[in-house]
Amino acid sequence: MVSKLWILIRQLYKQKVRAKSFILMTLLYVAVIAVVIFWSDIKAIFVNEEALEVALINETPVELEPIFISNEDITFSFPTDSKESVYDQLKEEKLDAVVVVTEQNETLNADIATYAPLKLNDQSTISSFVQYAGKIYGIQQLNLTASEADKILNSEAVIKTTNLNEEVADGKSEEQKQSGIWASYFVGIVIYFFIMAFLSMITTDVASEKGSRALEMLLVSVKPSTHFQSKIIGISLLALTQFTIIFGFLFVLLRFTDGGAKWEMVDSILNELSYTYVFYVLAFLFLTIILFLIIGALFGSLVSKVEEASQVMTPAIMIALVGFYVMISGMANPDTLLIKIFSYIPLTSGMVMPMRIGATDISPIESILSLVILIISVIALYMISLSFYKRSVLTYSSGGVIQKIKTVLKVTT
Amino acid sequence: MSLKLQHVVKKYKDFTAVNDLNFTIDKGEIFGLIGQNGAGKTTTFRMILDLQEQTSGTITWEGTPINKVNRDYLGYLPEERGIFPQMKVEEQLYFFGELRGMNREALKKEIDFWIARFDLEEKRHNKAETLSKGNQQKVQLIASFIHKPQFLILDEPFSGLDPVNRDLLKDAILLLKEKGVTILFSSHQMDNVEELCDHLCLLKRGVSLFSGSLLDLKKQYGKTKLTLRTNVPISELEKMAGVKEVKVDRDECILTLMDESFAESIFEVVSNGRYIEKFSLDYLSLDEIFKDKVGGNGE
Numbered sequence: 001m002v003s004k005l006w007i008l009i010r011q012l013y014k015q016k017v018r019a020k021s022f023i024l025m026t027l028l029y030v031a032v033i034a035v036v037i038f039w040s041d042i043k044a045i046f047v048n049e050e051a052l053e054v055a056l057i058n059e060t061p062v063e064l065e066p067i068f069i070s071n072e073d074i075t076f077s078f079p080t081d082s083k084e085s086v087y088d089q090l091k092e093e094k095l096d097a098v099v100v101v102t103e104q105n106e107t108l109n110a111d112i113a114t115y116a117p118l119k120l121n122d123q124s125t126i127s128s129f130v131q132y133a134g135k136i137y138g139i140q141q142l143n144l145t146a147s148e149a150d151k152i153l154n155s156e157a158v159i160k161t162t163n164l165n166e167e168v169a170d171g172k173s174e175e176q177k178q179s180g181i182w183a184s185y186f187v188g189i190v191i192y193f194f195i196m197a198f199l200s201m202i203t204t205d206v207a208s209e210k211g212s213r214a215l216e217m218l219l220v221s222v223k224p225s226t227h228f229q230s231k232i233i234g235i236s237l238l239a240l241t242q243f244t245i246i247f248g249f250l251f252v253l254l255r256f257t258d259g260g261a262k263w264e265m266v267d268s269i270l271n272e273l274s275y276t277y278v279f280y281v282l283a284f285l286f287l288t289i290i291l292f293l294i295i296g297a298l299f300g301s302l303v304s305k306v307e308e309a310s311q312v313m314t315p316a317i318m319i320a321l322v323g324f325y326v327m328i329s330g331m332a333n334p335d336t337l338l339i340k341i342f343s344y345i346p347l348t349s350g351m352v353m354p355m356r357i358g359a360t361d362i363s364p365i366e367s368i369l370s371l372v373i374l375i376i377s378v379i380a381l382y383m384i385s386l387s388f389y390k391r392s393v394l395t396y397s398s399g400g401v402i403q404k405i406k407t408v409l410k411v412t413t
Numbered sequence: 414m415s416l417k418l419q420h421v422v423k424k425y426k427d428f429t430a431v432n433d434l435n436f437t438i439d440k441g442e443i444f445g446l447i448g449q450n451g452a453g454k455t456t457t458f459r460m461i462l463d464l465q466e467q468t469s470g471t472i473t474w475e476g477t478p479i480n481k482v483n484r485d486y487l488g489y490l491p492e493e494r495g496i497f498p499q500m501k502v503e504e505q506l507y508f509f510g511e512l513r514g515m516n517r518e519a520l521k522k523e524i525d526f527w528i529a530r531f532d533l534e535e536k537r538h539n540k541a542e543t544l545s546k547g548n549q550q551k552v553q554l555i556a557s558f559i560h561k562p563q564f565l566i567l568d569e570p571f572s573g574l575d576p577v578n579r580d581l582l583k584d585a586i587l588l589l590k591e592k593g594v595t596i597l598f599s600s601h602q603m604d605n606v607e608e609l610c611d612h613l614c615l616l617k618r619g620v621s622l623f624s625g626s627l628l629d630l631k632k633q634y635g636k637t638k639l640t641l642r643t644n645v646p647i648s649e650l651e652k653m654a655g656v657k658e659v660k661v662d663r664d665e666c667i668l669t670l671m672d673e674s675f676a677e678s679i680f681e682v683v684s685n686g687r688y689i690e691k692f693s694l695d696y697l698s699l700d701e702i703f704k705d706k707v708g709g710n711g712e
Binding site: 004007008011015209212213214215216217218219220221222394 | 459462464465484485487488489491493494495496497498499500508509511512513553556557
C-alpha cells in the first residue's frame with residue numbers, strides 16, 4: 001500500500017507542477033537566461049549604433065593626435081578648418097562633439113562642445129581620453145617622447161602574495177577568491193529567488209487548505225506531522241524540478257552555443273573551486289531552503305484564510321532581503337564585520353557564509369561552526385514547528401502574527 | 414457497544430468546553446448530538462477523532478483507546494464545508510479514498526455508485542469550485558465515507574441543503590446504517606434528528622442534560638401535548654382542569670397539559686358526546702423538548 005505521506009506529496013506535486021503560475025514562472029526564468037546569454041547577439045539586431053563622430057581642435061604646440069585613437073565606438077577627426085566652420089558642422093549634426101584643447105599655466109584645458117546632448121556613456125569616454133591626454137601633456141613638459149610617456153603610464157608592478165602564517169596554509173590566490181565571489185554570488189541569488197518563489201507557495205498552500213477547511217478532512221486521516229512533512233518535501237521536489245529545468249537549459253545553452261566558448265569560462269571558474277567548497281555551498285543551500293520552508297509552513301498554519309498569508313510571510317521575506325543585501329555588499333569587500341556577523345545567523349548564513357568561505361581566508365572552524373548552528377536551528381525549528389503546527393492548524397483567529405500565536409497557545413493549552 | 418465516552422472533560426485556560434460527558438453508541442446505530450452553538454459538539458467530535466486531546470476521561474472504540482484506533486476506520490464530515498477548490502470532483506474522491514487506504518479499483522465502484530446516487534454524474538469532471546454550494550456539500554459528504562468507514566461522524570450534515578437533497582442525504586444515512594456503519598451526527602434541525610436517531614445526547618454549554626433513547630426522553634415529558642379542532646372558546650379551554658397553556662395555530666388549539674391524566678376529562682367536556690373533528694394527544698416534539706431543556710432559544 002502506498003504510504004499516506006507519499007499520497008499527499010504526489011497530490012501536492014501534481015497540482016502545483018501543472019499550475020499555470022509554475023509553468024509561466026519557469027518559462028520566464030528560461031527566457032531571461034536566454035536573453036542574458038545571447039545579449040550581445042540580441043543587442044546587435046536591435047541596436048545598430050554608429051560610432052560617435054568627434055572633432056579635435058588642438059591649439060597646443062604639443063602633438064596629441066596619436067593619443068586620440070579611433071575605435072568602433074568613437075571616431076576622431078582632426079580638421080584643420082577654422083573653429084567656426086567646425087562648429088557649423090556640429091550645428092548641422094555632421095559631428096556629435098567638438099573638443100577644443102588649449103593650454104593654460106602648463107595644464108591642458110579642454111572644451112567639449114555639443115549640439116545634441118551626449119549620452120552619459122559617450123561623455124565619460126571622451127572625458128577619459130582627455131584626462132589621459134592631460135597626463136601625457138604633463139609628462140611631455142618633462143621633454144619625453146609620447147612613447148616614453150606611455151611606458152611610464154602603463155608600467156605595472158608584478159605582485160605575488162606569501163602568507164607566513166601556517167594556520168592559514170590554504171591561502172587562496174586572487175583567482176580563487178574571484179571565482180569564490182562569483183560562485184557564492186550565484187548561490188546567494190539561487191537561495192534568494194527560491195525563498196521569494198517557494199516560501200510564498202508553501203505558506204499560501206497551507207493557508208488555503210486551512211482556509212477552505214479541507215485540512216480538517218485531511219487531518220482525520222493523517223497525522224499533522226505527516227501533513228507538515230508532505231508540504232516540505234512536496235515543495236522541495238517542486239523546487240528541484242524547476243532548478244533542474246532551468247539549470248539544464250542553462251547548461252545546454254552554455255555548452256552548445258559559440259562552440260562551447262561560454263562553457264569554458266564557467267568551467268574555469270568551477271576549476272578554481274575546491275570540493276570542500278562545493279560541499280559547503282550545497283549544504284548551506286539545502287539547509288537554508290529547508291529552514292525557510294519550515295517557517296513558511298508554520299506561518300501558513302497560523303492564518304485563518306489565504307488572504308492573510310502575505311501578512312505573515314513579510315518577516316521571513318524581510319530577513320531574506322537583508323541577507324541578500326549583506327551578500328551583495330560582500331561582492332565589493334567580503335571581509336567586513338557585517339559579513340562576519342551575518343555569516344553566523346541561521347537564516348542569512350546560507351547566503352553570506354559561502355562568500356566568506358570562497359572569497360576570504362577563514363579557518364575551517366568558523367565555517368563548521370556556522371554550519372552546525374544552521375543544522376541545530378533546522379532541527380530545533382522543525383521540532384518546535386511540529387508541536388506548534390498540531391495546535392495551530394485547527395485554530396482560527398484574527399489579528400497580527402503575535403496575536404495569532406497567543407491565541408493558539410491560549411486555546412490549546 | 415462500540416464507541417464509549419466516560420467522564421470526558423475538555424478544559425481550556427479560561428473555560429470548560431465539555432464537562433463530564435458520558436455516552437455510548439452501539440454498533441450500527443444512529444446517534445444524535447444536539448445542542449446550541451458553542452454547546453461543545455464540535456469539540457466532542459474533535460476529541461473522538463483525536464484532533465484534540467481531552468483533559469481527562471476516556472474515549473474508546475470497541476475497547477481500544479481512540480488514539481490507538483486505525484484512523485481509516487473513521488469518517489468525518491466537518492461542519493465548515495471544505496474541499497479542494499481546484500480539484501475535479503472525481504479526482505477529489507479518488508484522492509480522499511486513496512488517502513484512507515483504498516485502491517483505485519475498489520474506489521471506482523464506490524465512486525460510480527455514490528455519484529449516480531447523489532445525481533452528480535454531469536459534474537464528475539468539473540472543478541469543485543464551480544459547483545453550487547449544495548453540490549459541493551454532496552461531494553464532501555461522499556468524500557467522508559467513500560472509504561467505507563466503520564464509524565462516521567457528520568457535523569451538521571443537513572445545513573444548507575434544499576428539501577430534495579435533504580431527503581437524498583437521509584436515505585443515504587439510512588443506507589449506510591443498513592450496511593452496519595455506526596453514525597454520530599449533530600443537527601440544529603430537530604425533525605431530522607427525530608426521524609433518524611435511535612439515541613441522542615442533549616448538550617448545553619458542555620454539560621449533558623440527557624443521554625439515552627429518544628423514546629425515553631419523550632416519556633420524561635409524557636403525552637402532554639393535546640391538539641384539537643373545536644368550537645369551544647379559548648377562554649373556556651384555559652379554565653379547564655390540568656391545562657397549563659393554550660395556543661392557537663390556525664384553526665387548531667394546542668393545549669399543554671400538566672399531566673396526560675387530564676386528557677380524558679377534557680375530552681368529555683369538549684366532545685360532549687358528539688362528533689369531534691380532531692382530538693390528538695401526543696408526546697412533545699423533540700424541538701419543543703429541546704427548547705424547554707436548553708431554555709427557550711432553540712437555535
